[in-house]
Amino acid sequence: MADIKYEITETIGVLAESNKGWYKELNLISWNDRAPKYDIRDWSPDHEKMGKGVTLSREELIELKKLLNSMDL
């Protein structure tokens, strides 16, 4: 990850804490100085290390919200 520049422009919320103390978070992140996108990903407590995740546009997040609200969770 050393050559990927990122800036967490907004921390929206935490979905869970893992056994090893990492957090699964929804954030707004700017990758390589581009416009920030929504991002669901595991992070170490200091946000220095990241796990795999997905990046989502606002439109994708709206679709996801619709799907979740249509589910019997």
Add this chain to the structure above:
Amino acid sequence: MADIKYEITETIGVLAESNKGWYKELNLISWNDRAPKYDIRDWSPDHEKMGKGVTLSREELIELKKLLNSMDL
């Protein structure tokens, strides 16, 4: 990915179609014969190739739903 066994046990919905024709989907997937988990990920049209993604428990999906409903999307 050759040594990871997976089965899409439920296709819940599509969030977006990418320029290259892949789909960003929310599915319920069983990895290596374990109990199925929710999963947000890019897929080729035939579900033969996958991109990076996140796996979420039911509890994490509920937290995500709460977060999304609290946002001004």
